Amino acid sequence: MLVRSLTLAALLIVAGPVLAADSDAPLAQELGKSRPLVIIAPSAADPTLRGLNEALMDPATQAAFKERSLVLFTVASMLGKREDKPLDQQTTMALIRELKLGASSGTKVILVGKDGERHVLKDDDSGGRVEPQTIFKAVDELPASEKAVTASAPVAATTDAKQGKPGKPAAPPKPPKPLED
Template sequence: MFIRSLTLAALLAVAGPLLAADADTPLAQERGKSRPLIIIASSSVDPTLVKLKKDFNDSPNKEEFAKRNVALYTIVALAGQRNGKDMDAQSTMALIRELKLTVLDKDQAQVILVGKDGEKKIDHKGAIDPKEIFSTIDQMPMAEKEAAAAKPDTPPEEPKSTAQGGKPGKPGKAGKGAAAAPPAALDD
């Protein structure tokens, strides 16, 4: 019994930091909350990077990105930012590892859109139109659920009155002489 407990403790001691490291990655922190848009460029003057940053901060597009919960990550020469704020080197490297990037293309920037589920939705080299990003997001199942939640189709229920004269909204108790409701039929 002691050996089993010792073995379990050793396994937890080894596996604990590995599991915690996976949860600390930037994409893991975004999962379920926002849609990361990652731009990877070799230079800060890359035309794709400059255009997408301008599009992201442009007034009408900024509202569209915000409405779709998009977080902008940029990686330029191994220096990372999230929505214009610098990330530390460990977070940047964790983001690169999580995206499974091995070689950064020096000729063209790479644009990656990750859904709320953590899966890559767009993996594109070179310039991309924000409208293409918006249409991809709008076709995602999570975006459809969010839109449905924003517009309820059914009107709110009205309070039910009871046969026993109880308070509205609360079911009344059946008395001794009251007939019980027949049981519901089972579905096969």
């Protein structure tokens, strides 16, 4: 009994921080599902941020954004948003920590692929805009291996190859036997 308790305690000590880190990591939640586009600006009046928000008002740009599975994360004056919905402070800080960016005063535009690979599109304080076409071109130039990444989906029912009929779904695994003391 003591051995089991010590083993469980050791597992919780090791797995606790790992599970806690994943729970508030916004980019990890998007992994395999979408491509986050992260804009970190010193203020909400930043020309890059404003220009992209204005461009997203256009229905054609919105459609192209959705077609490429892009999700917009913005951080301006330490206030984070995901698709214009506010993020809490802890989630905003987790987003910044997850990107592992160095200190700078300029605007950063980072495209994160479905596979988690980061591509910096802009990292300066020149005040220039990043056009949506530049973002779309960067997404279209991603390697084929990144485009093949998808979120893990539930296993579908098998099909009978001889008749083409749907087969039975796989049986759930049996629960493990209890340990004997």
